[in-house]
Amino acid sequence: MLAIAPNSKRQTLVLALCLLHAKLYFCIALSKKRYFIQIAYDGSLYHGWQTQPNAITVQELLDKAMSVFFRQPIETLGCGRTDAGVHATDFYAHFDVEGVEETKVLSAVTGINALLPYQIAAKKIIPVHDEAHARFDATARAYKYYIHFEKNPFKLNRSWLVKDKLDVDAMNEAAVLLLNYTDFSCFSKSNTQTFTNNCKITKAVFEQQEDGLVFTIQADRFLRNMVRAIMGTLVQIGKKEINLTEFKAIIESKNRSKAGQSVPACGLYLVKIEYDYIK
DSSP states (O other), X not given: OOOOOOOSHHHHHHHHHHHHHHHHXXXXXXXXXXXXXXXXXXXXXXXXXXXXXXXXXXXXXXXXHHHHHHTSOOOOEESSOOOXXXXXXXEEEEEEEOXXXXXXXXXXXXXXXXXXXXXXXXXXXXXXXXXXXXXXXXXXXXXXEEEESSXXXXXXXXXXXXXXXXXXXXXXXXXXXXXXXXXXXXXXXXXXXXXXXXXXXXXXXXXXXXXXXXEEEEESOOOTTHHHHHHHHHHHHHTTSSOHXXXXXXXXXXOGGGSOOOOOGGGXXXXXXXXXXXX
């Protein structure tokens, strides 16, 4: 290290100030810490989770609210991307904050909620290790898709109205077959660029409700548009437009054009994200 011998009071002062600023910078760098924020949102008004030009998204509004509250630029990274109109009851994003005491960060939920629109709610902030990643560390994800059969204004933008009678037993027989496969290219958007189309589905089942159906599906990961494409194909089963043999052939074809159309986004909810280090 080069030694500097000050030869005047001015040089001594400059050196002292430089050392002070270096110390402050070092302390701030050490105080930088990573957190997860758990949120829920009604996606009806938003163009999905991820920030994009010329469209209002959940991430954009969350980042703005948190930046105002913490008085520094905050950029979140979400556990995944939800399409326009898709909802989430359990969604995680990670963010870094500098120079703020952990107790203040953990108690920030009320203040952040005051800055968010009513359709987006912060639920909890969780301290995590510095390399924690909301997307890549998730070990399981679960979605639910809601269907109702009679016109209901209170389900507008929150469930899909299906006027046809569906064979739920046949749909459940087909849903179980999903657990036997790992390559779901046939249910992925053709322009999606990903390192693999393999997913491990661990649950896929329809359950009757008083006023409709709910489909629950869980996997280690999902491809873009995958759940909505699966639903569209299972509804074909329910309408008896295709049978189980044809359903298996669609999966094995790995061809998106063979599968059914994507169902509307309004009935889809991200409901669970699991991490090894969050209980």
